[in-house]
Amino acid sequence: MRRTARDSEESARRVNRRALLMGGAMTAFVAVLGARMRYLQVDQAEKFQLLAEENRINIRLIPPSRGQILDRNGVLIAGNEQNYRVVITREDAGDMEQVLHRLQALIPLADEDVAEVVAEAKAVSPFVPITVADRLEWEEFSKIAVNGPTLPGVTPEVGLSRVYPLDRDFAHVVGYVGPVSERDLAELENPDPLLQIPKFQIGKIGVERWVEDTLRGKAGQKRIEVNHVGRVMRELDRVEGQPGDDIRLTIDxxxxxxxxxxxxxxxxxxxxxxxxxxxxxxxxxxxxxxxxxFVRGISTRDYTALTENDHTPxxxxxxxxxxxxxxxxxxxxxxxxxxxxxxxxxxxxxxxxxxxxxxxxxxxxxxxxxxxxxxxxxxxxxxxxxxxxxxxxxxxxxxxxxxxxxxxxxxxxxxxxxxxxxxxxxxxxxxxxxxxxxxxxxxxxxxxxxxxxxxxxxxxxxxxxxxxxxxxxxxxxxxRVGNQTLxxxxxxxxxxxxxxxxxxxxxxxxxxxxxxxxxxxxxxxxxxxxxxxxxxxxxxxxxxQGEAVAxxxxxxxxxxxxxxxxxxxxxxxxxxxxxxxxxxxxxxxxxxxxxxxxxxxxxxxxxxxxxxxxxxxxxxxxxxxxxxxxxxxxxxxxxxxxxx
Missing domain, CATH: 3.40.710.10 (DD-peptidase/beta-lactamase superfamily)
Known part of the structure; x- marks a missing residue:
């Protein structure tokens, strides 16, 4: 049957409408896609840049230098000494046990110590560094630094450790420091983030305990760049913390x-x-x-000798x-x-x-x-x-x-x-x-x-x-506290x-x-x-009554x-x-x-x-x-x- 001119004209109009609708839809889609790309690449650029950097940049706390304790004339009673130590971060280490076993070949590290470090790491956030060993010799410290590429998540550090140069003279007055315990944290309403670092030391008895907040200071922080296996590549920037205030006692x-x-x-x-x-x-x-x-970790033998002494030292x-x-x-x-x-x-x-x-x-x-x-x-x-x-x-x-x-x-x-x-x-x-x-x-x-x-x-x-x-x-x-005489x-x-x-x-x-x-x-x-x-x-x-006094x-x-x-x-x-x-x-x-x-x-x-x-x-x-x-x-x- 032969189509009339009118029918052909009607068919052409329908095709044109569909083409326009399809073209409009495609134009709208491209416009929405372009707007979304602009939003992600321009408007939200800083946000996604930060998210990308977090995959390769870590922020870590820097423990502050603990305030010193001195006598009335400035004689040092409790101070800080340089301490070579090694820490490991779970999120950077991957297989922690494998890394720790490699570390055993470099420094004395018992299997019990490895198990303890792994358990500690599981109990805290994955980005919190765990102290594996401290008070290392320089040779041991150097071995770890040289073998760093094979030890992902492991960082050798030079820190400070508490020392009491007058040892027995002030033991009962000044006390001593030790690692933060669950009991210590339970006693605090809003614990300082520093206290959640495993083996971070705080005052346990004496002046060290009762003036803890003054002596501890405030944490600093550093940004470090790590590679795909968690190896620290470089330190990007550092903000030093505020050292604790020194305390001067009235004691001579x-x-x-x-x-x-x-x-x-x-x-x-x-x-x-x-x-x-x-x-x-x-x-x-x-x-x-x-x-x-106590600071270095008292042995069972030494502790038993103290507790069983009838003079109660x-x-x-x-x-x-x-x-x-x-x-x-x-x-x-x-x-x-x-x-x-x-x-x-x-x-x-x-x-x-x-x-x-x-x-x-x-x-x-x-x-x-x-x-x-x-x-x-x-x-x-x-x-x-x-x-x-x-x-x-x-x-x-x-x-x-x-x-x-x-x-x-x-x-x-x-x-x-x-x-x-x-x-x-x-x-x-x-x-x-x-x-x-x-x-x-x-x-x-x-x-x-x-x-x-x-x-x-x-x-x-x-x-x-x-x-x-x-x-x-x-x-x-x-x-005196800091520079202020009471x-x-x-x-x-x-x-x-x-x-x-x-x-x-x-x-x-x-x-x-x-x-x-x-x-x-x-x-x-x-x-x-x-x-x-x-x-x-x-x-x-x-x-x-009546008994003779002996x-x-x-x-x-x-x-x-x-x-x-x-x-x-x-x-x-x-x-x-x-x-x-x-x-x-x-x-x-x-x-x-x-x-x-x-x-x-x-x-x-x-x-x-x-x-x-x-x-x-x-x-x-x-x-x-x-x-x-x-x-x-x-x-x-x-x-x-x-x-x-």
Missing amino acids: AGIQNFAQVRLGEESAAAVAMDVQTGDILAIASAPSFDPNL LANKTVQGAYPPGSTFKMVTALAAMAAGVADEKRTIRCPGYIEFGDRRFRCWNHGGHGAVNLSRALMESCDVYFYELAQEVGIDNIAAMGRKLGLGERPDLPMSAIGAGIMPDKAWKQEKYKEDWRVGDTINASIGQGYVLTTPLQLALMTARIASGTAVKPRLIH PIDPAPALDIDMTHLAAVRAGMFDVMNAERGTAKRSRIVDETMLMAGKTGTAQVRNYN ANDSLPWRLRDHALFVCYAPYDNPRYAVSIVVEHGGGGSLAAAPIGRDILLRCLTGGIPPLSAYPADQRNRIESQFNDMPLRAFGPEGPKPSRA
């Missing part, structure tokens, strides 16, 4: 060393304090330990040890009695050698009795009966209130670990603690520093400093009558200098440095009495106070007082105590003793080797 390294050496291998503690400022000049606990062992006895103060507490009872108006300098009490209360006999240390004694003589000869009688009249609540004024029963605010508050008991305390009423017998025991009363050596030094100065001085351990707030006057304090000081002077003073053998004869003090002997076991020498070491001594000097212008506790040392006058005198003289003279300060008949023995002491010599460049 020379006095601290002298105190530590003087205590020797006794289980003992000593604290020396400036009575005007509260600055702690020495705070020594013996025996001590080397904190460097890991414990800081100056703030953790809680001891009955014995007769060093008698000043508290005397001041409480005078404040309550039941005693003065003239009142005398007869001492027959004991008192009887109910069915119990409370004995004086002098079983034959002291006869009629006043306050000065009671302190000088340490008569127990005098204080038994006063305590019954004044009552435990008044005694406890006086003890707290002098710093007992309260926890000092210092950046040290496990500081104890001791116990300054009263009626309410016993009711709360034991649900029992306070008894008069408890008061009698407390009057001479026995029974429930417990104190730390630091508290005894503070008590002595307050008696000597007449002010509520507070102990201080931090002298201000010393003037200590307010004690709420104690000055005439009462003068009476107690006079009694303490007689303890050292009177013919019948309990510590006369440990006096200072130099008129410019005369001292006042008080001895104490604290029982560590209870005796049954001689200390006949008892096992752990059952012997503690020896205590507190002192200050110069008497007429007090500057320094010292407390000494020798665990199971026996009598305070024999075991503790000689140590206290030596440390006090070291504070007063600024060097080895001069022989002229000692009684003439003791000088040969003292000279020999000092010659045998392995003391450090501190020069302008820091500590010098100990002399034998």
Whole structure:
């Protein structure tokens, strides 16, 4: 059938419409494609460039240099030393175990160490570097650097590690650092990203722990370029972190060393304090330990030796040890009695050698009795009966209130670990603690520093400093942070009558200098440095009624009495106070007082105590003793080797 012109014209119009629709669709598609390409290549160029670079560029944290710890004169106590180490990054290493086995051929690396590194790497983000080994020798470090192309993800680094050049002298005060643990992280609400780096070290005890945020500083960062197998090709840029601030303590390294050496291998503690400022000049606990062992990873053998030592070298006895103060507490009872108006300098009490209360006999240390004694003589000869009688009249609540004024029963605010508050008991305390009423017998025991009363050596030094100065001085351990010296707030006057304090000081002077003073053998004869003090002997076991008191020498070491001594000097212008506790040392006058005198003289003279300060008949023995002491010599460049 032949098509008409009209039909042909209609067909052509339909074809043209379809062509236009197809062409428009293709044009629209090309326009959309072009717009998308422009968006990706021009508008989003920076974003995709960054995404591409992240495939070959890593950002890593740079641990900051830890702040140093120094003594009051700038002697280094805790510093940093160069440390060659090797780290591995999981995301760059590929097969970690294979890489680590290659590393074993270059450095000593046990199979157990390899397993530990792999486990650590799985526990953290893949980009976090894991320390494989540190404290490498230069030859080992060089081998790793040379073989770098065959060790993807492995990076040899030169870092810093903590070191304690004075080792045992400051172990209990400064403490030590160690790797961050899960427990450490759990204690922090928003942990610093640095702490998530495996084996990153933070303070564990002592000043290192309590001033951690100041010492740690802030992390830096570096951008590094890696190739397709994770090998570091180059460092693109670096932003250094902010080093931690240095901390300067109030402690004098020379006095601290002298105190530590003087205590020797006794289980003992000593604290020396400036009575005007509260600055702690020495705070020594013996025996001590080397904190460097913990930084480097202490062996099981070394740790067992420390934990099984019956003299407990890991414990800081100056703030953790809680001891009955014995007769060093008698000043508290005397001041409480005078404040309550039941005693003065003239009142005398007869001492027959004991008192009887109910069915119990409370004995004086002098079983034959002291006869009629006043306050000065009671302190000088340490008569127990005098204080038994006063305590019954004044009552435990008044005694406890006086003890707290002098710093007992309260926890000092210092950046040290496990500081104890001791116990300054009263009626309410016993009711709360034991649900029992306070008894008069408890008061009698407390009057001479026995029974429930417990104190730390630091508290005894503070008590002595307050008696000597007449002010509520507070102990201080931090002298300077960075470049800022911490201000010393003037200590307010004690709420104690000055005439009462003068009476107690006079009694303490007689303890050292009177013919019948309990510590006369440990006096200072130099008129410019005369001292006042008080001895104490604290029982560590209870005796049954009528049981004879055994001689200390006949008892096992752990059952012997503690020896205590507190002192200050110069008497007429007090500057320094010292407390000494020798665990199971026996009598305070024999075991503790000689140590206290030596440390006090070291504070007063600024060097080895001069022989002229000692009684003439003791000088040969003292000279020999000092010659045998392995003391450090501190020069302008820091500590010098100990002399034998």
